[in-house]
Amino acid sequence: MLSSLTRKHNDNKANLFLYSTGSTALEFQTHKTKSGYTIVSSRGHMKHALKLEDWKLANVVPIYKKGSREESGNYRPVSLTSVVGKLMETMLKERIVEHLKTHRLQDQKQHGFTSGRSCQTNLIDFFDWVTIIIDTGGAVDIAYLDFSKAFDTVPHRRLINKLQSLSLDSNIVEWIRQWLSDRQQRVVVNGVYSMQGLVTSGVPQGSVLGPILFNIFISDIAEGINGKVCLFADDTKICDRVDVPGGISQMTNDLGKLKKWWELWQLSFNVDKCKIMHLGRKNPRAEYRIFDTVLTSTSEERDLGVIISEDLRVNSQCNRAAGNAGRMLGNAGRMLGCIGRGISSRKREVLMPLYRALVRPHLEYCVQYWRTYLQKDIDILERVQRRATKMVYGLKEKSYQERLNDLNMYSLEKRRDRGDMIETFKYVKGIHKVEEGSIFKRKQSSKTKGHSLRLEGQRFKSNIRKHYFTERVVDTWNSLPVEVVEAKTVIEFKQAWDRHKAILNKR
Incomplete structure (x- = not known):
């Protein structure tokens, strides 16, 4: 673990601490003092000790998500925090996860930041229920709900209350309370630092404990909900069957219960970004309101990076995946052209690793969920790999299957x-x-x-x-x-x- 650290990192003091102690740094103890908790070597020959306060300063780096780069809301604030702090967080996280597993306290609807779950398991689980209803001729409404800065607005006192309700070790809960209180942060852009500011709420994005603490905080969000609910961190969607008596009322009531949960636990959400999708031929296409605002109806929505259409066809997703992969392949080709125009830049040892790392992931992200059965869509996806294999020196004149054999590759369909x-x-x-x-x-x-x-x-x-x-x-x-x-x-x-x-x- 120590060998992966560099001396020049976001936390030079912590790295100096680790390098000065070598492997013994992993054998540390925590001691409670008047000023908080202090980390010292268990062997007692340390020149320096690190206080918990040393871990509370975060350098916040804005990571672009999507949309206009001129809008601050289109950036995710990621906190670069103490390396030693992250080591301690990792050990505490293991204890918390073990406690949740042992007492069966894990949220079954949460797929984010959870071992054995992913974006793909989220989509497969949710739309398995949806497609069963659509297959029988039914209709469903899906509400895509958008939290507003969820990680940054978690109220600390309420979070601590939830941790205590899980019967976690009191020392762990107290450590987390100290860790969350009096935090400072500053924004770093192009090496320029802003003034430090006090953090009064939220769990640090970029920390080890942040995701699991957030999952614990929203783990009861679906209590009392009758419809199908699926989460990936703060990405929440709910679905109800609406072609049966009382179906629309049930969806309305479920949205009302979610609204009450948000108010109780002091999280906010962006009503303007919440969407309703109507699926099924007999769908009554009802209107739904939250805070007196009518939710916008949509025929197509990006769900965890996958395009979902109201007819559940996947041609839009296939076109988007092939388009992104094709552009990335073009970028890779231009990059190799800048390196050299000779044979060396087109060798399989150069091209294929780039293709596997940069291009193919676009064609296979969550593909077990959105896999197409239509030949025209299959051809659109396969065309990208056909083009990539033709770029390899000496293979251009061979057939696609011969190129695959020479490169020891499967077609995308076989993959x-x-x-x-x-x-x-x-x-x-x-x-x-x-x-x-x-x-x-x-x-x-x-x-x-x-x-x-x-x-x-x-x-x-x-x-x-x-x-x-x-x-x-x-x-x-x-x-x-x-x-x-x-x-x-x-x-x-x-x-x-x-x-x-x-x-x-x-x-």
Whole structure:
């Protein structure tokens, strides 16, 4: 851990402390004093001690998100905090996470900053419920809710009360209370520092403890909500079925309960950025209000970076992914052109790492959720990789399949096949931490051939449900050999899958 630190960092005093003590710095103790908590070496031969106050100054760096660069609200304030403080935070976080797991206090609706969950598990979980209703001819309304500076406005006293309600160790709670109080921050832009200011609320973005403290603070936001709720940190969406008697009233009541929660816990949200999406042919397209403001209706919304359309088609997402990847590939090509126009800049050893690191992620982000089954969309995505492989010296005149063979690569479509099975393996084996039975149902044992981890497919009427992740993977997963599905780790599964496919391709 110490070897990864540099002497010139955002916290020179902390790094000096670590370098002056070597490995013994990890053997430290905390001592409570009149001025707070002090860190000293457990071996007692330190020249310097670090007070908790030394960790309370944060250098805030603005990180651009999206929109106009002239608007301050389009930047995320990330706090560069003490290195030693982060080491201490890491140890406390481990204790807190263990306590939450042991006592089953983790929020099942929260997918952000949670081990075994991700943006993709959030989308798959939420829209599994949505597509089931749409498949039966029903209609749903989705409310996308936008918190206003949620991390920066968490009230400290209320947060401490919630920590105490979880029966956490009182020393940990007291340490966090001290850590949050009397914090100072200053903005750093192009090496220029602003004046220091007192921080009266919020959890530091960029800290180790900040995300888990925020998750704890909003963990009860969905209590009493009848609809489907899914969160990724502060990104919140709620869905209710509205083509049944009382459906619209239920959605209205759920939004009202969320409004009361925001008021009680002193968080605010930007009503102007909250959106309603109406899905389903029989949707009554009702209006909803929060604080007497009618929520804007939208036919398309970016949800955790993925474009969601009210018809649940994914062509917009495919076009956007291919467009972003194509632009990145063009940038990489121009960058290599600046380095040199000769053969060396087009070698596979140069081009392919750039493609894998900078281009392909745009084509595969959360793709197990939005995977397309239409050939025109498949071709749009594959076109980017076709172009990338043609750029490699000596391969331009070969066919696409020959280029893939020479480069030891799969087509993107085959990578999506492989990705489907990897994600299924993670769900079945409990690597993705979701409620048992919420995504897949195990098939009851029978005398028919097959492995013991087979899944139960559900009936469907529409292509939307037929090609959704939780349905399309069932037959392929059930047909896998025992030695593949019984792999103990993800790496072992990938290797077993590749061997299995290699054998099938030789037949």
